[in-house]
Amino acid sequence: MRKAKPNITELECIEENKVRSVLNRMKSESFFHDLAETFSAMSDTTRVKIIYSLCLENELCVRDIAAIIGTSDSAISHQLRTLRNMKLVRYNKVGKMIYYSLDDIHINNLVAEGLRHVDEK
Amino acid sequence: MRKAKPNITELECIEENKVRSVLNRMKSESFFHDLAETFSAMSDTTRVKIIYSLCLENELCVRDIAAIIGTSDSAISHQLRTLRNMKLVRYNKVGKMIYYSLDDIHINNLVAEGLRHVDEK
DNA sequence: CAAACACTTGAACAGTTGTTCATATATTTA
DNA sequence: TAAATATATGAACAACTGTTCAAGTGTTTG
Known part of the structure; x- marks a missing residue:
C-alpha cells in the first residue's frame, strides 16, 4: 500500500522533493x-x-545598418520594428533620418555573455 | 564632382566613418x-x-522536468534534444534514468541577465 | 512644388518550428 | 523472461517567421 504524504496534490514524478522545491x-x-x-x-x-x-x-541610422549587414532597407526596417516592439532598441528621429540605439544595458550584457558561451564551445 | 576617398571600396551609406568603424x-x-x-x-x-x-x-530527470512544466514526456524529450544539440545542457545516464543539467555557467548568467531586462520593463 | 531621399508597411510565399501520436529502445523488476 | 518503466524518435500538421516586392509615409532639397 502507498504511503500517505503530507502534500496537497498528487504529482506524477520521480524525485518529489526536488520537483516540489522547484x-x-x-x-x-x-x-x-x-x-x-x-x-x-x-x-x-x-x-x-x-x-x-x-x-x-x-547610434546608427537604418540605411547604415543595412549597409553594415548587407541587406535591403526594407528587411532591416521590418527587423527593427520587431526589436522596437520587444523593447530592445530605442530610436531618435532627426529630420528624415532615424537613429537607433540599444534600449538598456542588459542587452549589451546579454551579447557579452552569449559571446563568452560561443567562445567556450 | 565627388571627392576622392582613401577607401578601397564604395559604400552606399550615410555616415561612412561610423559604418567603416563597425x-x-x-x-x-x-x-x-x-x-x-x-x-x-x-x-x-x-x-x-x-x-x-x-x-x-x-540535476533533473526527464519525467520530473515534464512534471514541473506540465507537458508530455515526449515534448520535453524533443526539446531536450534541441538543447543538447545546441550545447546548452549535458546529461548523465544512471540506469534507465537520464539526469540533465546546464552545460556551462554562461547559461545561468544569460538567464540572470534576461531576468533583469524583463524586470526592468 | 516636384523630385529625391530615408524609412515604413502590407501582402505573399517559402522555410522553419513545436506539439501530438504511435512506435521504438533500453533498463529494471516481478 | 514478460511486464513495467524512463526516455527517444519519426512522421505529420498547424502555427509562426523572415524576406521580397510594391506601394506608402513624411522630410528635405533643387
Missing part, C-alpha cells in the same frame, strides 16, 4: 513568455547583427 | 550564426522553463 520557486507564465520573447528577439542572424552593431556604435 | 570590428558569419542559435535555444517558453528549472535544481 515548483515552489517557479515564476509566472507571463514571466517566461517575456523572457522567451527577449531571447527570441536575439535569435535571428539579422537581428543579432543589428544588436551587435549597436554595441559597437551607439 | 565593419572593421565585425565578427564572422559563423559567429553570428552560433550566437543567434544560442539565443534561439532560449527563445521558446518550454525550453526557457526547462533551463530555468535547471538553474534552480542542478
Whole structure:
C-alpha cells in the first residue's frame, strides 16, 4: 500500500522533493513568455547583427545598418520594428533620418555573455 | 564632382566613418550564426522553463522536468534534444534514468541577465 | 512644388518550428 | 523472461517567421 504524504496534490514524478522545491520557486507564465520573447528577439542572424552593431556604435541610422549587414532597407526596417516592439532598441528621429540605439544595458550584457558561451564551445 | 576617398571600396551609406568603424570590428558569419542559435535555444517558453528549472535544481530527470512544466514526456524529450544539440545542457545516464543539467555557467548568467531586462520593463 | 531621399508597411510565399501520436529502445523488476 | 518503466524518435500538421516586392509615409532639397 502507498504511503500517505503530507502534500496537497498528487504529482506524477520521480524525485518529489526536488520537483516540489522547484515548483515552489517557479515564476509566472507571463514571466517566461517575456523572457522567451527577449531571447527570441536575439535569435535571428539579422537581428543579432543589428544588436551587435549597436554595441559597437551607439547610434546608427537604418540605411547604415543595412549597409553594415548587407541587406535591403526594407528587411532591416521590418527587423527593427520587431526589436522596437520587444523593447530592445530605442530610436531618435532627426529630420528624415532615424537613429537607433540599444534600449538598456542588459542587452549589451546579454551579447557579452552569449559571446563568452560561443567562445567556450 | 565627388571627392576622392582613401577607401578601397564604395559604400552606399550615410555616415561612412561610423559604418567603416563597425565593419572593421565585425565578427564572422559563423559567429553570428552560433550566437543567434544560442539565443534561439532560449527563445521558446518550454525550453526557457526547462533551463530555468535547471538553474534552480542542478540535476533533473526527464519525467520530473515534464512534471514541473506540465507537458508530455515526449515534448520535453524533443526539446531536450534541441538543447543538447545546441550545447546548452549535458546529461548523465544512471540506469534507465537520464539526469540533465546546464552545460556551462554562461547559461545561468544569460538567464540572470534576461531576468533583469524583463524586470526592468 | 516636384523630385529625391530615408524609412515604413502590407501582402505573399517559402522555410522553419513545436506539439501530438504511435512506435521504438533500453533498463529494471516481478 | 514478460511486464513495467524512463526516455527517444519519426512522421505529420498547424502555427509562426523572415524576406521580397510594391506601394506608402513624411522630410528635405533643387
